Amino acid sequence: MMHKLTLQDLPLKGKKVLMRVDFNVPLNKDGTILDDTRIQEALPSIQYALNQGAGVILMSHLGRPKAKKDPTLSLGIVAKKLSQFLSAPVFFATDCVGKEVEKMAHDLKGGEVLLLENLRFYPAEEEPETDPTFAKQLASLADFYVNDAFGTAHRAHTSTATIAQYFPGKAALGLLIQKELAFFEPLLHNPKRPFYALIGGAKVSTKIGILKALMTKVDRVFIGGAMSTVFLKAQGISMGNSLCEESFVSVAKELLNHKIVLPIDLVIAQDLRPDATFKIIDVPEGVPPGWQSVDIGPKTVAAWTQQLSQAATLFWNGPFGVFEIPLFARGTHALAQALASLSATTIVGGGDSVAAIQSLGLSKKFSHISTGGGASLEFLEMGHLPGIDALSPGR
Numbered sequence: 001m002m003h004k005l006t007l008q009d010l011p012l013k014g015k016k017v018l019m020r021v022d023f024n025v026p027l028n029k030d031g032t033i034l035d036d037t038r039i040q041e042a043l044p045s046i047q048y049a050l051n052q053g054a055g056v057i058l059m060s061h062l063g064r065p066k067a068k069k070d071p072t073l074s075l076g077i078v079a080k081k082l083s084q085f086l087s088a089p090v091f092f093a094t095d096c097v098g099k100e101v102e103k104m105a106h107d108l109k110g111g112e113v114l115l116l117e118n119l120r121f122y123p124a125e126e127e128p129e130t131d132p133t134f135a136k137q138l139a140s141l142a143d144f145y146v147n148d149a150f151g152t153a154h155r156a157h158t159s160t161a162t163i164a165q166y167f168p169g170k171a172a173l174g175l176l177i178q179k180e181l182a183f184f185e186p187l188l189h190n191p192k193r194p195f196y197a198l199i200g201g202a203k204v205s206t207k208i209g210i211l212k213a214l215m216t217k218v219d220r221v222f223i224g225g226a227m228s229t230v231f232l233k234a235q236g237i238s239m240g241n242s243l244c245e246e247s248f249v250s251v252a253k254e255l256l257n258h259k260i261v262l263p264i265d266l267v268i269a270q271d272l273r274p275d276a277t278f279k280i281i282d283v284p285e286g287v288p289p290g291w292q293s294v295d296i297g298p299k300t301v302a303a304w305t306q307q308l309s310q311a312a313t314l315f316w317n318g319p320f321g322v323f324e325i326p327l328f329a330r331g332t333h334a335l336a337q338a339l340a341s342l343s344a345t346t347i348v349g350g351g352d353s354v355a356a357i358q359s360l361g362l363s364k365k366f367s368h369i370s371t372g373g374g375a376s377l378e379f380l381e382m383g384h385l386p387g388i389d390a391l392s393p394g395r
């Protein structure tokens with residue numbers, strides 16, 4: 001596995017392990033947990049280390065606390081939930097560094113769990129160079145370091161990267177990241193072919209790099225959502241008021257080649273209200289002024305569904321329309337259903353695409369649903385991640 005030390009390599013009995021997990025769960029307005037998937041995904045590594053007789057010290061960030069203490073973003077609520085999942089007590093430290101934490105970590109016994117308070121209450125979490133003692137203080141708590149936070153592995157933060165230098169030969173990959181890599185590494189090196197990618201969503205500036213990189217690996221890439229607007233414009237099609245990052249039209253023009261599949265019809269609307277007036281156009285007609293593209297049309301869905309059935313490997317990131325509005329979710333939902341029905345290897349990354357699949361109850365029908373949208377894209381683009389690079393070499 002990327003030739004890195006793994007959790008299973010560590011002699012954990014009677015030792016303490018500091019584990020970076022991704023407990024950055026979405027919260028409801030009243031501060032309760034909206035979705036506990038991320039806690040559940042962290043359980044295998046935690047359970048493994050406990051079974052080996054280690055004292056497990058967990059650390060994570062939650063939300064964006066602007067580098068100061070924010071009681072609405074305390075991980076205390078996660079400690080309760082985790083305790084339920086483990087059917088065991090979880091000690092919670094009301095800070096992540098300092099004397100009290102050090103005492104709690106020192107007193108922790110094998111088979112016990114301690115969760116530290118939100119790392120991002122300290123500016124040095126996201127900007128390690130501003131205070132190297134932050135990493136040092138965290139590192140002093142344990143014998144081993146494990147990174148299992150795939151969702152943040154593309155960030156070179158204190159708890160995801162810098163800290164590893166204090167654990168020479170003792171910084172290892174957790175089980176969740178190993179599972180993620182088991183699906184993503186073959187996409188880079190030896191995907192079963194044909195390998196098709198589907199890229200939608202809105203973040204053209206962050207996704208154009210991955211598109212470029214994918215183009216060298218995939219046999220075909222289907223582009224929908226606001227991503228397709230720049231490509232259609234690059235072909236000289238007028239797109240009316242469609243969401244468009246204008247500066248990328250010329251990049252799209254350079255990328256256009258035989259591997260790229262674009263929508264042949266579009267759903268267009270005059271605004272984004274749930275009861276908006278909409279109509280379907282064939283792409284060559286163009287989007288009239290005052291209208292915007294909001295979904296792929298039924299002809300596109302039919303054509304793509306047919307082509308997708310030939311693939312051996314499929315990677316999907318990003319919805320194909322403004323799927324938050326039910327009227328404009330049809331294309332995304334139809335393709336999610338189509339992918340779910342295939343026996344090919346189907347891999348999905350991206351917060352919004354995953355949400356679409358979950359809302360349809362189709363999660364189990366995909367080979368892999370990634371816990372890291374940004375991380376999976378960066379891995380496919382760059383071929384490595386800072387949070388993994390920092391770990392010790394494998395045995």
Ligand code: ADP
Pocket residue numbers: 200201202203224225226227243293294295317318319320321322323324349350351352353354373
């Ligand atoms: P993911 O989270 O899966 O990576 P993104 O965050 O890139 O996906 O994009 C999701 C957003 O893209 C959604 O909010 C959706 O409304 C928007 N979107 C998709 N298609 C369009 C479109 N044609 N016009 C405007 N917004 C779109």
Ligand code: MG
Pocket residue numbers: 350351352
């Ligand atoms: Mg998103």
